[in-house]
Amino acid sequence: MNHFDTLIRLLRDRRKFLDEVRNNEKLETKIASLLVSSSLFFAIYGAIIGAYSGFLQTLSSAIKLPALYLLTLLICLPTLYFFDILFGSRLNFKQYITMALTAVAVISVLLFSFAPVILFFLISVKDYFFFLLLNVLIMAITGSIGVRLFYKGMRDITSTPDIVSPVVSQKSRRYLLQGWVILYGLVGSQLGWTLRPFLGFDGEPFQMFRPEIEGNFYTQIARSIGIFLGWN
Amino acid sequence: MNHFSVLITLLRDRKTFLEDVRNSVKLETKIASLLISSSFFFAVYGAIIGAYGGGLQIISSAIKLPALYLLTLIICIPTLYFFDILFGSKLDFKQYVTLALTAVSVISVLLFSFAPVVLFFLISVKGYDFFLLLNVLIMAITGGVGIKLFYKGMRDMVSGPEAPEKDMRKKLLQGWVFLYALVGSQLGWTLRPFFGAEGQAFQIFRPEISGNFYAKVLESVATMLGF
Amino acid sequence: MSEETNQASQNSSTEPSYLRSSPISNLDNLRISQQEQDKLTDLDISDVTMGWAYRQTAFSPQRRLTWLSEQLLTVGVALIFCLPITLLLSRSLSGDNVQAVWRWLPVGGVGAIALTTFWTGYRWQAGQRLIILSHLLDEIDRFNEMVAAVEILEELGSTQNSQLNLENKEDVLEALHLTRESLVCGLMTERVMRKHQRLMARRQQMFSNIERNLATLQQLQVNDAASDYGRLLNEAIQIGTSVHHELSRERT
Structure with missing residues (x-):
């Protein structure tokens, strides 16, 4: 398939890929291919983790997991774009989309590469919390690698003076990028919280969403930490 | 569409834009365009935060939010102008207006860029305090960036060799930014509500004037963390 | 080589190497590559798309x-x-x-x-808005196929050491070169027309260039229309004609 060619080229020779993005070469093809292939990989991984608790959950997770990553991107991208051009970047919106999709595509491939491992544990160990923790661990690892590469890619691509106007210090741009990555993480975690369940409990009927939740991810975390530290 | 292209030039190439302002090139067009486009962006953002209350609150906030920023500007700009010419500035009033509008437009674009994020949280999180704090945070960030750029722009503008009393004017500018923030937060407090509390009838204004902005923010933080 | 060709090749920046080396050389630099198409049109060209837009080929059976x-x-x-x-x-x-x-x-x-x-x-x-570009790209595909055919014929000729229409080959190479130039001119003209409608002068010049190429093409004698080379020569003339046709349609 044509679409995977682009992804493979990205994985094999990132430097050349970034050069092409910088020079505005074949961006439409890249965007379409990265979107399709990363959706597919996420969907496969989602289907595997959904398989923990039945067919409907498989289907639902296969849609939810790609949505989690891609919707977060859609939500956060305008912020990055406007802040970045304000801080002197000369890239256009398509280039930003491509760069962001690059990160997501890398994450999707890495997740996909864990699929056999997950599948093995899914078959051999039937324990909800173990499976949950395993998934959180895998997502944390793949996510941080993907974000690291994105971060480096952005720094490389904007390190040439014709892309960034030299008046703006590289330091403030670095802070900006870090801030954005944090925003992405925050929005992503809340979206994940809203879209739950991805795994579904054993032996319980299928739920499209967990209706009971009240409040949000962050207060939940704060409360958990509070309980953990012995407050309340 | 023409109005937005002025704004895009400002974003993409601030240096040229400031150069134009310094040389008084097409100031009227600039002022008109910045005014219209920033009002538009503020209105969009206002409508989104008003959607929390729903119905009439959307329209009310879409008008109030641009008013908040632009009125504060009108209130504060004479102070800046007169103090600054007193300390030897050679700029004219139009240039001051353009520069101040530049800052406000930057803030409006940045707020607009957060619109999807706010919209998402509006849909997925139902909590008055959370939403309030989120918006305060976003406005603080965007306001901070906008003011910083304005400050830098003003400094570049007066950094010519013939600028007298540089130190004094720097302090003046800092004082003015502080004044702007004070006036803005109080005006925002008077113009409340922007969100409208859940399950209450629409209010154009909150009748009680008691309390102030900072106390409310602290209270929200406390409520959210469960104290 | 005729004087006309040399003059024409000065206009285009990509002078094919066959003018300098022996006729039996690789014809790769005659081919209009994907990168070149991208650069000439300033769009992302693939088999079925131009940028986001569909090419006509996308709907072929x-x-x-x-x-x-x-x-x-x-x-x-x-x-x-x-x-x-x-x-x-x-x-x-x-x-x-x-x-x-x-x-x-x-x-x-x-x-x-x-x-x-x-x-x-x-x-x-x-x-639909880029329909002329779409047709031009189709012609380019046809041209690239032609170049491939010539390559195959040459390879066959060199292995069988037969005297396969050698007298015609010079003509074919020249035809290919002229066709290439017309196509490149066509793409550039199309882009100029698409981007800035007002740059008439440049457009006129490129257009006259294409017309001149077509005239030269038609002057090349097709001695043996039944042979492989003769057939290719005919095709080159056809491509040249349709480029001319497309662009004159846009001009009106």
């Missing part, structure tokens, strides 16, 4: 299956965006009512299909 599978993929991606958004919205609007969310979910599916239809419609519409 032998690509119908590819097109359909592409549509399916698009629906899939649209579903990934639409269904969760519907879930979020309906949750928020109905206050976490499970029945209401199930009832709203088909709306997401319909939304996805609508989105796909809209997107396809947009791409088709954009393709």
Whole structure:
């Protein structure tokens, strides 16, 4: 398939890929291919983790997991774009989309590469919390690698003076990028919280969403930490 | 569409834009365009935060939010102008207006860029305090960036060799930014509500004037963390 | 080589190497590569698309299956965006009512299909606006195929050491060169017309260039129309004519 060619080229020779993005070469093809292939990989991984608790959950997770990553991107991208051009970047919106999709595509491939491992544990160990923790661990690892590469890619691509106007210090741009990555993480975690369940409990009927939740991810975390530290 | 292209030039190439302002090139067009486009962006953002209350609150906030920023500007700009010419500035009033509008437009674009994020949280999180704090945070960030750029722009503008009393004017500018923030937060407090509390009838204004902005923010933080 | 050709090759920056080396050389630099097409049109050109816009080739019968599978993929991606958004919205609007969310979910599916239809419609519409470019690109594909055919003939000729129409080959190479130049000129003219409608002068010059190339092409004598080389020569003239035709249609 044509679409995977682009992804493979990205994985094999990132430097050349970034050069092409910088020079505005074949961006439409890249965007379409990265979107399709990363959706597919996420969907496969989602289907595997959904398989923990039945067919409907498989289907639902296969849609939810790609949505989690891609919707977060859609939500956060305008912020990055406007802040970045304000801080002197000369890239256009398509280039930003491509760069962001690059990160997501890398994450999707890495997740996909864990699929056999997950599948093995899914078959051999039937324990909800173990499976949950395993998934959180895998997502944390793949996510941080993907974000690291994105971060480096952005720094490389904007390190040439014709892309960034030299008046703006590289330091403030670095802070900006870090801030954005944090925003992405925050929005992503809340979206994940809203879209739950991805795994579904054993032996319980299928739920499209967990209706009971009240409040949000962050207060939940704060409360958990509070309980953990012995407050309340 | 023409109005937005002025704004895009400002974003993409601030240096040229400031150069134009310094040389008084097409100031009227600039002022008109910045005014219209920033009002538009503020209105969009206002409508989104008003959607929390729903119905009439959307329209009310879409008008109030641009008013908040632009009125504060009108209130504060004479102070800046007169103090600054007193300390030897050679700029004219139009240039001051353009520069101040530049800052406000930057803030409006940045707020607009957060619109999807706010919209998402509006849909997925139902909590008055959370939403309030989120918006305060976003406005603080965007306001901070906008003011910083304005400050830098003003400094570049007066950094010519013939600028007298540089130190004094720097302090003046800092004082003015502080004044702007004070006036803005109080005006925002008077113009409340922007969100409208859940399950209450629409209010154009909150009748009680008691309390102030900072106390409310602290209270929200406390409520959210469960104290 | 005639004087005309030399003069023409000065206009284009890519002077083919066959003018300098022996006629039996690789014809790779005659081919109009994908990168070159991208650069000349300032768009992302693939087999079936120009930028986001569809080329006419996208709807050809032998690509119908590819097109359909592409549509399916698009629906899939649209579903990934639409269904969760519907879930979020309906949750928020109905206050976490499970029945209401199930009832709203088909709306997401319909939304996805609508989105796909809209997107396809947009791409088709954009393709209609670039119809002349699309035709030119088709001609380029034909030209590239021709170059490949000449290459094969040369290879065959060199292995069988037969005297296969050698007297005609010079003509064919020249024809190919002229055709290439016309195509490149055509693409550039199209781009100039697309980007800045007002740059008439440059456009006129390129147009006259194409006309001159076509005239030279037609002067090349087709001695043996039945031979392979003769057939290619004919095809080159056809391509030249259609480039001329397309551009004159745009000019009016």
